[in-house]
Amino acid sequence: MRRSDREVTSESGVRDILDEGRIMHLGLFDDAYPYVVPLHYGYEYADGKLTLYAHSARAGHKLDLIERNPHVGVEIDSDHGIISGGDVPCKYGSAYASLMGRGVAEVVVDPAEKTHAIALLMKHQTGRDFAISERMAATVAIIKVTVHAFTAKRNPAD
Template identity: 40%
Template sequence: MKMRRKDREVTEIKELMKIIEQCKICRIAMQDQDGLYLVPVNFGYLYINNQLVLYFHSAKEGRKINALKENSEICFEMDCEHSLITGDVACQYGYSFKSIIGNGRVAFVHDVEEKKIAMFELMKHQTGQNFSFDENMVDCVAVLKIIVHQFTGKDHH
């Protein structure tokens, strides 16, 4: 992914991970027979061996599940640190933020142990707390992961 404004691009992996850590909602864009579909989801993540994986959970049925079964390729976006930039005239106004944009492939997680890890990472990211999950708890939801192909970061301050 190429970024037009190189002066705003974040390239250091430590800084990219800081942005991801601050973001609590990830928007996932997909396509089905009815067209484009965008949904916000809470997420957790792991970054291991230069591979970013995002985890989220869902009801076991619905448009999102059907769309991802049809076409697992997605793009995603998350953002944080929002602040109004003011000026003397309208054209000087703007908005500061940090963001991550990327694409990848969604895979349904069926392995019980991986589902437990995914839910642990999701809850740790969202709450800062460690939770444990048993098989019955993770069986109640669909657990999905985004295997990220590529992503970029932006800091507009």
């Protein structure tokens, strides 16, 4: 990481970034070109272990790509803003918080894990707890990303 002065390493700092973000950009391998798709997410993070969950239609290009190559990249960002440079254009900057990682994606098939994942996603996105039934969970695919390595950064607006 080039700007280690902006690195976030504490569990609470990483959790803040995950809580502030709403969209995970999931990067997949699509032959010669990357394929990046924005997805709402929910997560579990404890003892340095990060698992992200997203929902999807039960068929489609991203699921096909995961089946072909489950290695993925993820990016989550939030807290955007402009840092003014006054009358000097090259002195302007950007306030942000971000997390970038690498991991392995899989489509969850276990009904109990699917309901758990959807409950996490809904709690993260809405702030509310929902009772999710297996019948409800059967209508969507759940993508689970086990993140093996990540970095987090924050550049506050001051």
